[in-house]
Structure formats: structure tokens, C-alpha cells
Amino acid sequence: MKGKQSLSFILSTLLLTSVILSGCGENKNVKSEGASEAKQQETTINPLGKYDPPIDVTAAKFITQDVKYPDGQSEENNAWESLYKEMGINLKYDWIVKGTDAQYFQKLNVTIASGDIPDLMMVNSTQLKQLVEADMLEDITDAYNQYATPEVKSIFEKDKMALQSAAFDNKLYAIPKTEPMIGGQTPVLWVRTDWLKKLNLPEPKTWEDVLNTMKAFTTQDPDGNSKQDTFGVALSKEVVNGYPSVNGFFNAYGAYPRIWTKDSSGKLIYGSIQPEVKTALAQLADMYKAGELDKEFGVKDGSKVAESLVNDRVGLLFGPSWAVQWPLQDNKKKNNEAEWRALAIPSIDGGDAAVQMPFGASFYFVVKKGVTHPEIVIKMANLFTEKLYGQSADYLKYGVDAEGITTAKYSFVDLAAPDKDLKRSQNVAEALKNTDPSKLNPEEKSTYDKIITFQQEGDLNFYGETYQSGPDGAMMVLQKLWDGKKIVSEGYGGAPTETMGEKKATLDKMETEIFTKIIYGAASIDSFDKFVEDWKKLGGEQITKEVNEWNASQK
Numbered sequence: 001m002k003g004k005q006s007l008s009f010i011l012s013t014l015l016l017t018s019v020i021l022s023g024c025g026e027n028k029n030v031k032s033e034g035a036s037e038a039k040q041q042e043t044t045i046n047p048l049g050k051y052d053p054p055i056d057v058t059a060a061k062f063i064t065q066d067v068k069y070p071d072g073q074s075e076e077n078n079a080w081e082s083l084y085k086e087m088g089i090n091l092k093y094d095w096i097v098k099g100t101d102a103q104y105f106q107k108l109n110v111t112i113a114s115g116d117i118p119d120l121m122m123v124n125s126t127q128l129k130q131l132v133e134a135d136m137l138e139d140i141t142d143a144y145n146q147y148a149t150p151e152v153k154s155i156f157e158k159d160k161m162a163l164q165s166a167a168f169d170n171k172l173y174a175i176p177k178t179e180p181m182i183g184g185q186t187p188v189l190w191v192r193t194d195w196l197k198k199l200n201l202p203e204p205k206t207w208e209d210v211l212n213t214m215k216a217f218t219t220q221d222p223d224g225n226s227k228q229d230t231f232g233v234a235l236s237k238e239v240v241n242g243y244p245s246v247n248g249f250f251n252a253y254g255a256y257p258r259i260w261t262k263d264s265s266g267k268l269i270y271g272s273i274q275p276e277v278k279t280a281l282a283q284l285a286d287m288y289k290a291g292e293l294d295k296e297f298g299v300k301d302g303s304k305v306a307e308s309l310v311n312d313r314v315g316l317l318f319g320p321s322w323a324v325q326w327p328l329q330d331n332k333k334k335n336n337e338a339e340w341r342a343l344a345i346p347s348i349d350g351g352d353a354a355v356q357m358p359f360g361a362s363f364y365f366v367v368k369k370g371v372t373h374p375e376i377v378i379k380m381a382n383l384f385t386e387k388l389y390g391q392s393a394d395y396l397k398y399g400v401d402a403e404g405i406t407t408a409k410y411s412f413v414d415l416a417a418p419d420k421d422l423k424r425s426q427n428v429a430e431a432l433k434n435t436d437p438s439k440l441n442p443e444e445k446s447t448y449d450k451i452i453t454f455q456q457e458g459d460l461n462f463y464g465e466t467y468q469s470g471p472d473g474a475m476m477v478l479q480k481l482w483d484g485k486k487i488v489s490e491g492y493g494g495a496p497t498e499t500m501g502e503k504k505a506t507l508d509k510m511e512t513e514i515f516t517k518i519i520y521g522a523a524s525i526d527s528f529d530k531f532v533e534d535w536k537k538l539g540g541e542q543i544t545k546e547v548n549e550w551n552a553s554q555k
Contacts, residue, residue, distance in 0.1 A: 047149045047382045051088030055373060058118040059412065060111065061096045062104040065303045066326040067409050070401065079397050080410040087383065089376065091412065094118045100301050101363075102238075112136075119368045120377060120412065122177065125165065128364050129501040132168045138367040141172040143375035151385040152378070152415070159418045161493025162361040168495055175381050176361030177414060181489070182482060183321045183421025186357045187248030188342040188474050190323055192315035195222035207252055207346045210316075211283075217315040218292045232292035234317045236305045239515045240272070241358075243302040246284070248318030248345045251355045251488075253280040258508075259356055260492040260547060268491050268547050271356075272511055273535055278528045284519045298516050310334055318345070321421065321474035325406075325464030332463045340467065342474035344481060352486050359490040365413050380413035388443060395442035404450065404461035422482065425468075425475030432471060497546035503539030510534065 063075060073079075075096050084091055094111075097104040105124055111117055112127060117136060131137045156163040159178050166174040179185070189210070196203060196213070199220050204210045214232025216222070223230055234244045240257040241247070250257050256271035263269050271277070287293055294300065294308065306327035308314050312335055317323060321342070328340045347353035365381075367374045387398040388408065399408045408414060427444050428451065431437045437448045450462035451470045467473045481487055496504065514531045517523035536544075 045146055047147050047379065048087075048386060049379075050086070051373070054085075054088040054090055055376075056090045056092055057120055057371075057376060058092050058094055059120040060108060060118050060122075061093050061412065062101065062122055063096065063098040064101075064409065065099050065306075067098065068405050069410075070403070070405060070407075075410075078410045079407050080412070083383065083387065083398070084380075084412070087379070089380075091120075100303070102242075102301070117368055119371050121366060121368075122363050123174070123366055124363055125496045126501060126505055128166065128174055128366065129168075129496040131366065132173050133501070136369055137173045138369045138371055138374040139171045139173060140175070140367060140374050140377065143378050144172055144175075147375045147378040147382065149382045149385065151390065152381050155385075155415055155417045159360045161359070165359070165361060165493055165495050166364055174364035174366045175377050175413065175415065177363040177365060178360050178416055178418065180416050180421035181357050181360045181418045182478050182487065183425075183468075183475055184358075184416075185320050186478055186481075186487065187245075187251065187318045187320060187345065187355050188477050189248060189345045190317040190319055190328065190340050190342055190474075192217070192222070192338060193341045194337055194339040195315045198222055198224070204343065205346060206350070207348045210252070210346060214287065214292050214316055215290070218290070222315055223312045228291070229313065231294050231308070231314050232287065232316055234305050234309060234314045234319075235293055235297045236300055236302050237298050237512075237516070238302075239512055239519070244305055244317055244319050244323070246318050247356055248353075249284070250277060250280045252345050252353045253277075253283075253348055254354075255280050256356045256488055257511075259358060259488075259490045261488060262491050266551075268544070268551050270535075270540065270544060273532045273540070278525065281515060281518045281528060282525045285521055285525060288519050289521060293519070298520060306330075312338070321468050321478060322464075324467045324474065329460070329464035333460050336460070341472070342467065342477045344477050344486075352481060352484065354486040354488050355481060357487050357489045359493060360418050377413060380411075381415055384408075384411050384414050389441055393442045395446045399443055400446055400450075400465075404465065421469070421475055422479060425470075425473065425479065428469055429471050429476070492547045492550065494547070494550040497543060497550070499539050499542045499546055503543065507535055507539060507543075510538070 061075065069078060075098070076093065081091065095107065097107055105127070108121065108123065108127065112131065123131065155178055162176040162178050163172070166172055166176050189204070191204065191213070193203070195217060199216050199222055201213055201216055202209065204213050217230055218232045219228065221228065221230070233246065233249070235246055236242050236244055238245055240250070247257060253276045255274060255276035257277060259271050260268040261271055284293070297305070309317065309327045310330045312331065324340055324342070331338050332340070344352040345355060365377050367377050387393055388395060396402055397407065398411075400406050424444050424447060427440055428447050431440055431444070431448050432451065437445050440448055447465055447469050450465045453459050454462040454466045469475050510531070514523060514527060518525055518528060
């Protein structure tokens with residue numbers, strides 16, 4: 001099966017080559033085997049070396065809808081674009097999408113279908129497989145071996161499955177866009193605590209408390225405008241795996257949609273077809289009928305739901321740690337009485353629910369086949385880690401500026417260690433406790449300073465930073481869950497299997513449609529059973545076989 005490979009073999013292949021990390025020159029080592037030592041030509045490389053003369057590179061760019069720019073800057077004129085020019089890299093964008101990843105990938109599908117792709121682009125796993133099989137991407141194995149800095153390689157040593165997922169037939173075709181898995185998407189329960197106080201409600205500690213809170217936030221006029229125009233919980237048309245999703249809601253029932261988990265025998269099973277999902281869907285359908293969900297959620301993307309959160313329409317959100325930076329911080333800025341706090345999600349069985357942690361890399365940075373400098377994507381990854389965490393780091397310029405604007409999002413290539421956010425919150429908490437930031441790295445020191453500024457001056461630009469990474473923030477909640485082994489991680493880490501490439505998009509669409517219909521009441525809860533049968537018949541059963549073949553190969 002194409003794409004299947006041993007983890008140990010891939011890592012040994014990719015990490016075996018020794019490199020010289022100094023000097024400057026070509027992107028190859030030229031050495032004639034058997035020639036005399038005098039005739040051997042070995043060109044040294046520089047992982048951060050400038051291109052002289054500069055090179056022109058075409059690209060497609062995705063910008064999330066929350067990205068903001070300082071005055072005078074834009075998508076094509078900002079700190080990172082200037083840095084690339086200093087490196088001798090002239091990025092020329094064929095097109096830019098600012099919005100949702102779904103919008104970006106839809107446009108990218110059209111570009112791929114035309115056969116005229118840019119030199120650099122970010123793709124999803126399905127597109128990666130399609131492009132590899134169409135022989136449209138450059139093999140970057142040698143470029144990775146030669147150019148990747150120790151800092152970049154250490155990220156993939158911590159998140160080994162991420163690099164493996166970008167390899168086909170033991171060749172590397174992409175740099176995974178890795179994220180801090182615990183802080184990046186693992187859900188917590190965000191609650192409007194000012195609404196709790198207004199309605200004289202306790203902080204929800206049990207699942208029954210959560211359900212009662214949702215109902216009260218819908219029916220008891222928590223915004224005080226004498227209208228029933230608020231909802232119990234935020235939900236978008238993606239239902240699961242979008243923003244905001246209700247994965248955390250499902251987790252309360254012991255359900256883990258869209259990820260593969262291991263059963264008692266050690267085999268991988270697909271979370272979305274398990275019976276616990278049916279129970280959670282039935283509850284959501286009851287809530288929709290009772291008016292506790294936005295009647296129009298099925299046509300609203302993340303940006304529209306964010307507007308509802310900002311405008312005091314919703315008081316509860318199952319979301320990641322960073323949700324407090326966007327959109328909840330914008331809600332606080334608009335209404336200073338708003339207060340959001342992160343709590344652990346209760347389980348229906350009592351105690352804290354075990355929450356799901358997605359795969360560390362959903363997206364990939366790739367290079368078009370035939371590009372003269374395929375190492376450019378490696379250099380851009382090196383540059384990202386260097387300017388945020390290395391010896392020449394300038395975090396206030398390239399990470400998050402003094403006004404709280406996340407400038408790191410302007411970088412074309414970005415990646416992070418899986419435990420970065422957790423370590424940052426731990427180190428910042430220790431520094432705050434001891435009033436000693438001397439041991440913090442530039443990113444951690446920036447977070448520390450912003451929390452201090454919020455505590456002393458009440459600067460709302462740092463409200464989100466404080467309640468994401470501060471002592472009372474979301475990361476501390478996730479730390480508790482991590483320590484208590486209450487994190488359920490994605491069990492499949494290989495490249496898309498053959499049947500995934502052919503069927504996954506269709507199966508995911510079918511899943512979203514039936515989940516939405518059940519919640520709307522347009523389909524009975526028992527239609528879930530038919531969905532499970534159809535999922536298996538239409539490719540799911542074969543995918544399950546393929547992922548378990550991969551699972552067996554890892555032992």
C-alpha cells in the first residue's frame with residue numbers, strides 16, 4: 001500500500017545524514033566517490049543563508065480570519081515579508097484567502113485541478129496524497145537532511161508521527177505544520193462567569209450543572225435586554241473539527257469524533273461511529289428543539305459564530321485554550337463586564353471528562369516539483385524557529401508585538417513543538433510566583449510581561465494572554481488533565497491510506513450532514529445507525545483495515 005512505512009526506518013533515513021551548519025553555498029554536497037581527496041568537492045551549507053542573487057517564488061497564502069495588522073502593514077507588507085526579502089526570497093502570491101481553512105482548500109482544489117500550482121503552498125493531507133501520486137511535488141528528503149536546524153529536527157523528534165505522515169515510499173514530501181497539540185485544539189469549557197453571577201448559578205462542576213447552565217443562559221435573559229436572544233452553547237456548521245466545534249460536548253459522553261482511538265484489544269476504531277456519539281447527538285437534538293442552540297448554526301461558519309460570541313449572544317463554548325484570545329477577548333473589549341473562565345469539561349459519569357487531542361499536523365507545506373531551490377521550505381522553517389526562539393530571536397517583532405497582535409501568523413511557514421504551550425504556561429506560572437522572569441525564553445518573557453501589564457494596568461489587549469497562559473488560565477486546566485491522564489490522543493499517524501485518499505472527504509461530508517440533520521430534527525436519532533452502516537460500506541471498513549495494518553507495523 002503506497003504511503004505505508006516503518007516509523008523507525010523513516011526517522012533513521014531522515015535523521016542519518018550529518019550536516020555542516022555553517023558557511024554558505026549551494027544546496028548540494030558534491031562528492032565523487034573514489035576520487036582523490038584533493039578532487040573531492042564538498043560544499044558547505046548555511047541553514048539560514050541568504051539567496052544572492054535573490055530568487056522569485058510563487059505561492060498561495062492562507063490567513064485566518066482573526067489576523068490583524070499594525071498600522072501601515074498588510075498581507076504583503078509586514079515584518080515577515082520584509083525578513084524574507086532580507087533573505088533574498090521574493091514571495092509573489094498567485095492568490096490569498098483570508099477566512100476559513102475550508103475556503104482556502106476549496107480554492108486550492110481548483111488550482112490543483114488546473115495543473116498550474118504555485119511553487120509553495122500549504123495543503124491538507126488529502127491534497128498532499130493527491131499531489132504526490134500525480135508526481136507534482138518535490139522530494140525534499142535531502143533538503144531536510146542537509147538544511148534542517150537542530151531546533152527544527154527536535155520538533156519532529158518530539159512529534160515523530162507528524163514527520164511520518166508526510167513521507168511516502170520513505171521519501172519526505174512536505175514539512176508538517178505542527179501545532180502545540182495540547183494547547184492548540186484540546187477543548188476546555190469556556191463559561192461566561194459574569195452571567196453565572198447575574199443568574200445566581202454555581203460554577204458548573206457536573207454534567208448536569210453544564211446542561212442546566214446552557215438552559216439558563218437561553219431562557220433567563222443573562223444579557224438583561226428583556227429578549228430571549230441568547231443561546232446556551234456555541235456551534236458552527238462544521239459540528240465537529242471546525243471552529244467552534246462541540247468535540248468537547250461529545251467528550252463528556254466518552255465519544256471522540258473524527259479521531260482514531262484504541263479499543264481494549266489495541267485495535268484502532270473510528271470515534272465518530274461509536275454508540276456514545278449517538279447518545280450525545282440525542283442530547284444536542286433535544287437542546288436544539290428547546291432553543292438552546294442557534295437555529296441557523298447549520299449555515300454559519302466560524303467567523304459568524306465568533307460574531308455571536310463577541311456580541312453577547314452565547315455564554316458557553318467548548319473550545320481550545322486560545323479561544324480566549326479570539327474571539328472572547330474581543331467580547332471583553334466590547335463589553336467590559338464580560339468575564340470568561342476555562343473549566344475542565346465534566347463527564348456524564350462524574351469527574352473530569354477525558355478530552356480529545358487531535359493529530360499534531362493537519363496541514364503541510366510543500367514545494368512544486370522542479371523548483372530550483374526545494375530547500376527554501378526548510379529554510380523558512382528554520383527562520384521561524386530562529387526568530388522566535390533562537391539566538392537572534394526578536395519575539396516582539398516576529399511573535400506577538402507590544403500591542404498583543406500575533407505577528408507570527410504572518411510567517412508563511414510555521415511549526416511548533418507539541419508541548420510548547422504547556423511548557424510556556426508552566427514556566428510563566430513559576431516566574432510569576434517568584435517574581436523572577438530571568439529563566440524565561442523570549443516568548444515566555446513576552447507572555448510574562450503581558451500578564452503583569454494586565455494585572456497592574458488592566459490592559460484588555462492582554463486579557464486573552466492572561467486567561468490562556470496565566471495561573472488561572474486554560475493551560476493550567478489542561479495541565480491538570482494531562483497529569484491525570486485525561487487526554488485522548490489521535491491513534492493514527494501515518495500518511496493518508498489509499499482508501500482515505502479516495503473516500504475520506506466523502507465520508508466526512510456524509511458524517512457532517514447526518515449529524516446536522518439529527519441535531520436539527522430533520523432526521524431521527526436512529527438514522528445514526530444507518531449512517532454507521534453506510535460509512536462502513538462506502539469505504540470506512542476498508543480504511544479501518546488499512547489503519548490497523550499501519551498500527552500493526554508500528555509494533
